[in-house]
Amino acid sequence: MIIAAPASGQGKTTVMLGLLRCLAEDGVAVQPYKCGPDYIDPAFHRAACGRDSFNLDSWAMPGGLLAAQLARGGDMAVAEGSMGLFDGVAMPGASGTGASADMAALTGWPVVLVLDVSGAAQTVGALAAGMARFRPDVRVAGVILNRVASPRHDRLCRLGLAAAGLPVLGALPRRGDLSLPERHLGLVQAVEHPDLDRAIAAYAAFLRAHVDLGALRALAAGGVAGRPCRIRPPGQRIALAQDAAFSFVYPHLLDGWRTAGAEIVPFSPLADQPPPVADVCWLPGGYPELHAGAIAAAGTFLAGLRRFAQTRPVHGECGGYMVLGEVLVDGNGVAHEMAGLLGLRTSYERRRMHLGYRLATLAAPMPGLAAGTRLRGHEFHYSTILSQPDAPLAMITDADGTPVPETGSCRGHVSGSFLHLIAEVP
Template sequence: MSARGLIIAAPRSGSGKTTLTLGLVAALAARGVKVRAVKSGPDYIDPAFHAAASGRPGLNLDSFAMPPALIDRLAGEAAEGAELVIVEASMGLFDGVSGTPGRTGAAADLAARLALPVVLVADISGQSQSAAAAVRGFATHDPNVRIAGVVLNKAASERHRGQASEAIAALGIPVLGSLPREAAVSLPERHLGLVQAEEHPDLATHFAALARFVADHVDLDALAALAAPMPVLPEVSSAGERLVGVIAPPGRRIALARDAAFSFIYEHMLAGWRRAGAEIVTFSPLADEVPPEDCDACWLPGGYPELHGARLAAAERFRSGMVRFAESRPVHGECGGYMVLGRSIEDAEGASHPMLGLLGHATSFAKRRLNLGYRRARLLAASPIGDAGAMLRGHEFHYATVIHRGEDAPLVELADGQGKAMGPAGSRRGHVSGSFFHVIAGDG
């Protein structure tokens, strides 16, 4: 049976997309439905919750950062072995960067390219019949994007729900359910979003509660019936072949830092590296582990090292092992990994913790400043993320600031999502490189 798919979207952030998506995935999975959940846009935390709820790896599809051919291939792979593919949008349905049509980063791009219907989550707090006007606008904004149904959120009473439902149903768009105000099902958050799935104290119980909550208030059968067949997509590439757009593996055997401080790496990157023939071996800096000696490259992904500064500073085996590894083999750090490669991290309380010192910069979380957005990068020298001159697309999302630049040469020349120059960024020294820039794909 070929998979069917749909998109869960909303007019804006904070409307309840994640609550509905996780509850829906958990409820359907409990029924035995083979569900694959996907996140539209750059996000590490939601896909981890998707994976935990569905029992299948999380995945991102990003119309700005990924070449269209890579989106097609990944969507096809998501449909393999699944009965239903549920895509959770980021921000509002049409929110992205202005520029090339179809490559804005908005979930609407995926709806149009993959011909997937949209279920709109409408937060009706503070309004009732007026919600229909917003739904009408979304339904007519782009003829290539089809609003197939609506789920109301934050209904204050049965009367409130009825008024909004009747007005929306008059548009010919079915209202599939209504979620009441229910703070008990919310997930804990911190500065970069939700607390990570692996840190949740009782995720199975929480998913069971979410599944009951959504099943009690949403017509699951009617919602699933709106899903459309996933399009016929290119055949999956054979083993040993690189996925178009995915950067080449930095080595044949890659040591990957993986624990609560280092968890932000995209599933399509890991899958692409494995398909190209690379082996990935994980180790935990928080457990004072070292990159295995039989690896030929080391990757420190982003995460939350600023929450574990003292523990990382005390990890002497990790420190000496990284220094020894970097003497002869490439080491790359993204965002949090980049911070750990530097001289020190200042935590939120202002305490400074010594880090690896493989690069000369120092960072601070006490002097917080949000850096958020899509990025285009040109590599100024060869590194584990590509050859000199290579063009890449990705994003930044961090609050840390560089309080000491150091003397290292920059790694990349950055521009924002619309191509506006942002100047040099990152650092490189010997075999070591890093930056706050998270790479998603080659600029194809």
């Protein structure tokens, strides 16, 4: 099934994490998913149920990759939607517009709507009815009410949904203490949460008290059969930066690299570790702007990275790209020297949100990929480019085909861009 909503902030994550934990506690091998290009929520899903969570992205992922994602096994699959159920881009991509509704249509999975009913009553029936009828190929199977103020409020909301012909699967009372801390790119990362297991356990207890879990399990439908999808690794042995500053990499990429026979060797720049012996070094995105001073002081890491780049490929995505540059200006306006392998200078002090799907055509090779290769990915950051003097790595457009100035850079064995790679265009 897909847990969705009319918009962000309705309570999808509370329901998703609580449901995953409840199912795991009941002995169900539940396979979690996240619709759209999100690299933070999947870590929370894993913490809730003990299984790796994978993305389902109809704009960026071709059919073969989507089918492979849907063939992850388990007794039951639950996907958390993104934004509103029908929200996507205007121009369809590999398999759709990126909307969660696309995945509901492609899989036939039922949709459970989470509705924040604050400030409304019977009208929520009209909202749910409109969503249920908006796309004939999407089946809205039921509703969970969230932030219910009183028994009377609950009763009035149920009257509206009964008129709409939609079952109420649960009603969650208003609770101000059930929230996770947030940061500028979304939730604070799972590894940084001081007491995540206790928070998820509280979500699960909340759902058990107020949601019909048996009815939810009865709604679950079968998935789409999978078929192989090849994801080319950037090298046979990959040195992967992995810590609180470098953690944004899509799980399906790592899984695809391993399936193709690559070995992934993690290391921590924040622990001042140099890249291990490998064919390629990959610096994912994350929050280097919050750790710029520690990175600048990590002499062993920086010296090892520079030595590595003399003979072997190094690639940085988003935050990793910023670290490959000359200077990173933090939120307080302090300039920190980075690796200097590219001429890039970026500033988190000058914040402006850059968000959206990206289609890239490589103007130069990057690890494992030749010039001319077309890639689909996603960009999400607040840092601003002050200078980007090296040769562009790619020609990059948004989902509507409009060119964007964040083309990435390349110099010698080093490449990087703000693009978070999702899939190669077949």
